[in-house]
Amino acid sequence: MTAGDAAVAGRDAGVGAGPCVVSVVVPTRNEAPNIELLEQRLAAALASTGGGWELIFVDDSDDSTPQVAAALMRAGRPVRLVHREKGDRRGGLGGAVQEGFKLARGTVVVVMDADLQHPPEVVPALVAPLLSGDAALVAGSRYGWAGGDAGLAGLWRPLLSRACRALVHALVPASRPLEDPMSGLFAFQRAGLDGVQLRPAGYKILLEVTVRARPSPVHNVGFDFAPRHAGRSKATVREGLVFAGHLARLVVVNRRQGPAGPSRPAHLGAAPPGGDVARDGAQA
Numbered sequence: 001m002t003a004g005d006a007a008v009a010g011r012d013a014g015v016g017a018g019p020c021v022v023s024v025v026v027p028t029r030n031e032a033p034n035i036e037l038l039e040q041r042l043a044a045a046l047a048s049t050g051g052g053w054e055l056i057f058v059d060d061s062d063d064s065t066p067q068v069a070a071a072l073m074r075a076g077r078p079v080r081l082v083h084r085e086k087g088d089r090r091g092g093l094g095g096a097v098q099e100g101f102k103l104a105r106g107t108v109v110v111v112m113d114a115d116l117q118h119p120p121e122v123v124p125a126l127v128a129p130l131l132s133g134d135a136a137l138v139a140g141s142r143y144g145w146a147g148g149d150a151g152l153a154g155l156w157r158p159l160l161s162r163a164c165r166a167l168v169h170a171l172v173p174a175s176r177p178l179e180d181p182m183s184g185l186f187a188f189q190r191a192g193l194d195g196v197q198l199r200p201a202g203y204k205i206l207l208e209v210t211v212r213a214r215p216s217p218v219h220n221v222g223f224d225f226a227p228r229h230a231g232r233s234k235a236t237v238r239e240g241l242v243f244a245g246h247l248a249r250l251v252v253v254n255r256r257q258g259p260a261g262p263s264r265p266a267h268l269g270a271a272p273p274g275g276d277v278a279r280d281g282a283q284a
Contacts, residue, residue, distance in 0.1 A: 020078075021051030022127055023190075024110045025100030027093045028059045028069075031114040035068040039077055041120035049124065052078070056103055057114075058096040059083045092242070094200025094208065101193065107131075110187040111205060118185040122223045126187040129219050136192050136215035139178050139206060140185030142225045168247065172254045174211045177218040181207050185223065188215055201246040211250045214257070 024042060028035070039055055046053045055078060057069045066083040073079045082099060091098065097111055108130045112118040122140060129135035143165070161182060168181045175181040186206045196213045198205075209215070 019052045020054050020105040021131070022046065022049055022053040022108050022110060022123075023100075023104035023106035024053065024055045024112065024123065025097055025104060026055065026057050026112055026114050027096035027100070028057050028061055028065050028114045029093075030061045030063045030065060032061070032064045032068050034114050034116055035065060036072065038114055038116060038120060039072055039079060041116075042123065043077075045120045045123050049127070054078045054080060054105060056080045056100045057082070058100045058103075060089045060092075060096060062086075091200055093203050094205045097205045098198055098200055101190075101198075104190060107190055108187055109190050112185050117226050119223055119226060122185070122221060123187075125221045126185070130187055130189050135217050135219040137186060137188040137210070138219045138221055139180060140183050140223045141179040141220045142183065142223070143179050164243075168207065171247065171251050172207070172211060174214060174254050174257070175207060177216075178206070178210060179220040179222075181210070188213075199249070201242055201249075204243055204246060207250060208246070211254050211257075 026038070035057070042053075042055060057065075057079065059066050059069065059081060061083070066081060069079055069081045073081060080103065082103065084096065084099075089095070100111075101109060108127050110123055110126060112120075112123070118140065126138045126140065129138055142161075164182055165180065168175050172181075182204060183206055184203065186209075188209065192213055192215050193209070198208055198212060200208045210218070
């Protein structure tokens with residue numbers, strides 16, 4: 001199957017194929033070695049989630065990623081795939097995630113990376129407060145008492161990440177309920193985006209959703225940001241410049257929309273190996 005064939009198959013695969021409560025949207029670019037393991041670990045993590053789930057890959061790859069995902073579809077796994085050919089990859093990662101939002105059938109939508117730095121085992125902890133109606137958005141956090149950022153390689157990346165976090169909190173008050181506004185791991189109630197026009201640019205889609213949709217209440221779940229399983233990081237100087245421009249636009253949007261509401265986040269802790277979340281109420 002060619003990438004083009006996979007794209008055609010993926011646009012229809014899974015539609016009307018049974019109930020779906022949780023949609024997991026994963027943007028991919030050259031992640032072929034990670035796809036099968038990601039699906040296996042998600043299936044194990046979500047096995048006890050009632051109502052069904054789906055995994056949506058929105059793919060901008062030039063390797064065999066779409067073929068690997070298509071093989072999972074043929075095997076009957078709850079996988080859907082859209083492969084975007086060169087010249088049709090509008091908005092980069094943010095645009096891919098937004099396309100996944102449009103395809104999602106679940107009442108709850110999860111966004112995560114394919115490289116397994118976001119552990120699939122934490123997904124039940126993200127979706128539980130959403131399914132119970134206790135939260136409108138739940139974000140994964142590499143910070144706080146239960147998080148870890150060991151997957152940020154090198155000496156400077158952890159320092160840069162924390163500096164960007166402080167800068168975002170200072171410039172964009174709507175981000176302050178998020179312990180980790182730069183996180184790529186989060187979940188939200190899909191109805192919360194009704195009527196919201198997103199304009200994502202680059203990698204920081206969580207910040208875009210938070211500023212434009214103003215979900216409330218927001219919860220945080222700590223997780224260990226693991227080293228990449230396979231492949232290469234997509235972080236570049238160019239992406240840093242894209243983020244700077246995106247942040248400048250969101251500063252303007254935040255000021256136009258006014259106060260962000262509660263500035264103290266609820267913190268649900270972390271998912272232990274068994275997958276259950278440890279609740280300890282609002283963080284002091």
